[in-house]
Amino acid sequence: MASSASGSSRVMDGGAQKKRKGPGAIATAYLVIYNVVMTAGWLVIAVGLVRSYLAKGSHHHLYHSIEKPLKFFQTGALLEIVHCAIGIVPSSVVLTAFQVMSRVFLTWAVTHSVREVQSEDSVLLFVAAWTVTEIVRYLFYTFSLLNHLPYIIKWARYTLFIALYPMGVTGELLTIYAALPFVKQRGLYSISLPNKYNFSFDYHAFLILVMVSYIPLFPQLYFHMLHQRRKVLHADHKKAD
DSSP, X not given: OOTTHHHHHHHHXXXXXXXXXXXXXXXXXXXXXXXXXXXXXXXXXXXXXXXXXXXXXXXXXXXHHHXXXXXXXXXXXXXXXXXXXXXXXXXXXXXXXXXXXXXXXXXXXXXXXXXXXXXXXXXXXXXXHHHHHHHHHHHHHHHHHTTOOOHHHHHHHTTTHHHHHHHHHHHHHHHHHHHHHHHHHHTTTOBOSSOTTOOOBOHHHHHHHHHHHHHHHHHHHHHHHHHHHHHHXXXXXXXXX
């Protein structure tokens, strides 16, 4: 699944979009508003984390302070699939859907559904990684749409993932792992035989498969992003020379 890649790998689409014909004026205005709202939403989450940390004097159990805005704005990313489907953003519908749904899955089907894991430090790990990644990503898209992209944002977009991606993946894996005993104990989302549909599903086993999927996906996506970073930032240096 490697859902932390969703924010990082989508930057490659953002860079490629500049070479293609952009959306019309109305679509551009809508996309600017959407990205500004999403930037503001993730800033709210960042401020909520900091305020909660300062109030409690500890990084433990901060998830509840940002649970509602996190669910709202992470789920709001589903609109990005719609943007691709109707053609106002020239990215792959399938790839975007996979990337967005992976995070929505972790937000709702793991962290929300297994409330015991919400107190785990691993949740804060991926939430912090997501928050910084999304603030930078939506700022990147906003300024790109306005044809006025500050280099610092472009640099951050193609650099911060070096630390944030492994950080997010680690948090996601540890959170899923922490959820496994509770999922197995309750039989959460599992379907047992016999039933009239003659179909069974083991959610516990499914989560294990999700964790295993990180093994091939993480290195491929990470090294791809490193390659893209070298290509984009090196091109900027050549222009400067």
